[in-house]
Amino acid sequence: MSQMDLSSVRRAVVNHVGSRVRIRSNRGRHKIDVAEGIICETYPSIFIIQLDEDLENNHRTLSFSYADVLTKEVQLMLCS
Numbered sequence: 001m002s003q004m005d006l007s008s009v010r011r012a013v014v015n016h017v018g019s020r021v022r023i024r025s026n027r028g029r030h031k032i033d034v035a036e037g038i039i040c041e042t043y044p045s046i047f048i049i050q051l052d053e054d055l056e057n058n059h060r061t062l063s064f065s066y067a068d069v070l071t072k073e074v075q076l077m078l079c080s
Contacts, residue, residue, distance in 0.1 A: 009066045020079040
């Protein structure tokens with residue numbers, strides 16, 4: 001895993017802050033989570049996605065590392 005690959009993933013995520021995305025994450029043991037949310041913040045090692053939860057205006061956040069995207073443990077797809 002080279003640093004240049006990680007930085008290109010980070011740039012792609014930073015360019016889409018505020019965008020709605022669909023997240024498909026591999027949680028191990030054949031468990032796949034699919035959710036939809038907005039990329040709300042980025043940090044040097046991780047990024048935060050705020051999920052849409054309509055139960056009494058509760059909002060859940062998830063954090064992922066750029067390495068998760070690079071290794072395809074997490075897949076992000078832009079929603080139109």
